[in-house]
Amino acid sequence: MTPLHLPTAYFIAGILYLTMPVAVWLMLRKQHAPSNTLWCLGGLSFGLSLIFLGMRDTWPEALTYGVAIWLLVLGPLLRVNALRHELQKPIPLTWLLILSLVFIAVYGVFHGVLNNASMRFIWSSLGAAAAFGWLAFLAREVYRRDQSISARWIFMFYLALAVVLALRVPSVLLGLSEPTAMTSDPLSTLLIFMGVVTSIVGNIGFLGMFIERMNREALESAKVQARQEEATRLSDQIAQLDRRRSVGEIAASLAHELSQPLTNIYLIADRMELTLQQRQDESLNKYFADLNRNTQKAGDILGRIRTFIQSKNTLFERVELSQVITDVSALIHDLAYNESVDLQVSLPPQGLAVWADPVQLSQIFMNVLRNAIQATQGQASRRLLIRVWREGEMAHITLTDNGPGLPAEALSQVGTAFFTTKTEGLGVGLSISKSIAQQHGGSLSIGNSPSGGAVVELQLPVVD
Structure with a gap:
């Protein structure tokens, strides 16, 4: 069986960590969420660190040791802040940068001053494991708050990656593994595998968190709209019932208002009939005017009431x-x-x-x-x-x-x-x-x- 070529594996994992966060950022850019940008920058930082580690035999030591290890911790710390933004508990970027610089300063002491490869390796492994563990438990908080299945997947895989990183420490202390990232042993192979899988699951999970949230917001908006429509419908029904109830109260007014003009109409009609019997004379026009005016008045009253009760x-x-x-x-x-x-x-x-x-x-x-x-x-x-x-x-x-x-x-x-x-x-x-x-x-x-x-x-x- 051909052993795993670690530099190539690191390079492939690094490319995944570079490309997938950018794809997620492009899909979520319209959300204008700072967590999206931080998640993408964290992925780019971690991806570069893996590429620098893979090129340790050919590139300058300053890149493949100092910068690579710094980015190895800075990447997950940026993603930690992305999830803290989602939880509305952001950390100032200055504090994260200071934390990462303190980490790399201690690493520099082990590497350049003490020249202790074991302590250098243990320090870098524990730092990366702590950062990924922090990231995992923040994802669990998101899952508990939102019941997000995507956040739960992020929690499980990043926690597994943190555990594998932490297991390398006792392996080195017990002499079962060399204190270097380029050692071809089962733990290194498992670490590369977990890194690739976590890159895929983590980025898809982060995208899924946004999709789940948008679906929840759309569902809540639909519920609110349905409640508003129902309230409007009930309000219209109550208003219509109130208008109909008013009919009974104005019925007496209607009878009184109509009685006088209608009585006048009857009297005018009787007088017209008598006048016609005596032949037409000049007073007939006046009767017609009275008739029209009173009829119009009755029509106006009926029109107002009809308009009032009409739905x-x-x-x-x-x-x-x-x-x-x-x-x-x-x-x-x-x-x-x-x-x-x-x-x-x-x-x-x-x-x-x-x-x-x-x-x-x-x-x-x-x-x-x-x-x-x-x-x-x-x-x-x-x-x-x-x-x-x-x-x-x-x-x-x-x-x-x-x-x-x-x-x-x-x-x-x-x-x-x-x-x-x-x-x-x-x-x-x-x-x-x-x-x-x-x-x-x-x-x-x-x-x-x-x-x-x-x-x-x-x-x-x-x-x-």
Whole structure:
């Protein structure tokens, strides 16, 4: 059997340690991770050390002893720092360089001053074994933290390489092996074999750590997106249920608002019939005008209610706040009238517009107005004030009632989902209103007015 030619074996192992880290770095360069660069530099350093060792018989001693042994330890130390970056425990490179220089200084004493080949060999073997052992146990920490199968493979093979390096020490002490890297014995052959395998497994394992992490992040992102989509779907369903619940509360308003114009239509039609019986005259045009105006009014009321309860996607458009408040006030008018609530509206002299979904904006006002009307129950004189003004680039809308206000313990929770101070409330109205305000780039806050009662303030970006 032909014995293993150690210089060639070292050279081949060195080439592997030079090329594979570069290939891994190129595949992971878009990650912009410092650990990737450190891992690559560590592989290049260790690969050069193996090539220098393999050329010991032909190249200068300074390269094949001093530089080769220094790189032999510096390489795994750089990879140690790569894994510490992955664990978010990086070591300053200065400290690693100092550690490696101290190591090579002691080696230089054994080699150049004492000229003790055995101590020189034992020192270099133990230093490399310690560096690889440190690297192995850091890989185990990564495995424990991330449950990374790739990190576990790195741990096992680098630990095995460290053990083989350490076993060379008792072999030299017992006289079973020569104190040189060029000795053709079973341990040297096993060391070369482990070096080649570790180069392949280590670099593929490091690449696998990144792939596993990207897969975990993609899976977590998919879970977060699924939760957000589910929350959005449930929010839409709750909002739709809240709009439908509102139908019952405005049914009385609808009946009252429609009764008067429809009655007028019937009366006008009767008068037209009598007039036609007496032949056409000039008053007929007036009747037609009255008929059209009242019919239009009835249609407008029905249109506002139909728009309010209709389920549709969010459609943003330029919305005049005065128009939305006027429409909602008309819808809530009968409820306020029946409850003897004086509804006052203060609008700015100039128009004030926002970019919003008019249906969702109406929903905010309807929720707040209903709550405010209920809050004034028991007051001798029930009042509700809506005030609109502009401050900078924001439109401010406050809705203030003269009720008892909110207790201190409720102020911190009001507006959160499913919290309510009403015995029959669901606790979703103000929560939905807050979400709508945030979707429109604004905010909704609830507090107590200095003059008494509760105040709800809606802020929205102004559209000029």
